[in-house]
Amino acid sequence: MDINLKTGTIGEKRELVTTENTAIKYGSGDVPVYATPALVGLMEGASIKAVDPYLPEGHCTVGVSIAIDHTAATPVGMTVTARAELVKVEGRKLTLAVEAFDDKEPVGKGTHERFIVQMDKFMARNQAKLGG
Numbered sequence: 001m002d003i004n005l006k007t008g009t010i011g012e013k014r015e016l017v018t019t020e021n022t023a024i025k026y027g028s029g030d031v032p033v034y035a036t037p038a039l040v041g042l043m044e045g046a047s048i049k050a051v052d053p054y055l056p057e058g059h060c061t062v063g064v065s066i067a068i069d070h071t072a073a074t075p076v077g078m079t080v081t082a083r084a085e086l087v088k089v090e091g092r093k094l095t096l097a098v099e100a101f102d103d104k105e106p107v108g109k110g111t112h113e114r115f116i117v118q119m120d121k122f123m124a125r126n127q128a129k130l131g132g
């Protein structure tokens with residue numbers, strides 16, 4: 001597998017805060033604001049956009065670690081934008097710096113690690129779990 005990823009690639013993903021992605025809906029809190037699990041997913045989505053388009057056919061990345069600070073609440077009706085930048089490539093292990101902003105201020109930042117996998121082999125190993 002010939003992987004030729006360059007640090008500095010960037011991906012972004014946006015999401016409108018609705019009642020479907022609040023802390024109440026996720027069960028992660030009792031207030032109607034953007035949920036931390038939703039923020040994690042948005043940051044992972046931005047990370048995928050930063051690296052997966054540059055991978056060889058049949059390959060993708062899977063998340064293995066994320067450490068973030070969710071620093072500000074975002075109410076229903078605002079948009080949250082996550083940005084991921086590839087900062088380190090160590091073979092199949094990728095490290096990305098992630099950050100997020102709502103319409104008014106920064107709302108989170110951290111580090112996310114992903115591994116490059118060959119999709120068919122990865123899914124075959126995963127499906128083998130069902131066979132006992």
